[in-house]
Amino acid sequence: MNTGKARRRVLRPGEVEELFSRLATLDPKPTTELAYDTPFELLVAVILSAQATDVGVNKATRRLFPVANTPEALLALGEEGLKRYISSIGLYNAKAANVVAMCRRLVDLHGGAVPRTRESLEALPGVGRKTANVVLNTAFGEPTIAVDTHIFRVANRTGLAPGKDVRAVENRLMKVVPERFVQDAHHWLILHGRYTCKARKPDCPHCAIRDLCLYRHKTPGDP
Incomplete structure (x- = not known):
């Protein structure tokens, strides 16, 4: 009989607040990497x-x-x-x-x-x-969160907003992301997924939210 505690899969509200506080400190004004003027x-x-x-x-x-x-x-x-x-x-x-x-x-x-x-x-x-x-x-400055493959991966891997499909992840993100971070959340998460929490080999040793993340298979190394 397994008497061990079940592994936690979802970040607590305080951890979500801290996660976005750190991402905001690293990149106060995130934006898309697509070039456009209009x-x-x-x-x-x-x-x-x-x-x-x-x-x-x-x-x-x-x-x-x-x-x-x-x-x-x-x-x-x-x-x-x-x-x-x-x-x-x-x-x-x-x-x-x-x-x-x-x-x-x-x-x-x-x-x-x-x-x-x-x-x-x-x-x-x-x-x-x-x-x-x-x-x-x-x-247009609306508080929406667009979930692509990077955000879907980060949301599930970290425990921020687990979901079986992109709509489930989007719905959960809109519930758990603190209001003051919603406007920029999409950009922070996509950039984090693109450059740090990469699909094949996440750069956990240099991840600003490593200690908050619930991913079991973190890549080794000193943060």
Whole structure:
């Protein structure tokens, strides 16, 4: 009979507060690594970033945006014209089709402006909940948390917000993240997952929240 205590899987409220306090101290003003100047440029960049790196997307948009950075200009460029700029990005055929269709919808229904509501954003071609959350948060300052693969991993691995799917993790994060940290939580967590809490070999020895994290298989070394 196993009389040992069950392993704790979820961080306590005080630990969550401390976790975000440390991340905020390290990076007081986090933001996306996608390059953009307008809400429309951000929307396009986020659509292009699916299953692609921010570095790769920025390389493509540095060429694209000086030529076409409005819905009208991208419609004039057309799907085949757009492909020439984004062919280095994975799934570029489907993404080109989605971006052009999205631009058509913006022009026809929103006067070419990026809508500021989740419902309208998610009705656009190529825009799901994660993309809508990024645009609402980063372009319009809404307190949303977009859960990608990095955040899903960090939330489950650390015990911050365990969940079986991205929506479950998002819902839990919105409940447990202290209100004063919600606006920037997405950026802190994605950067932490990208550079420290990496998928194959997390850099636990240099992790600022190592002592709070409940992950059983921490990589060895002095913090």
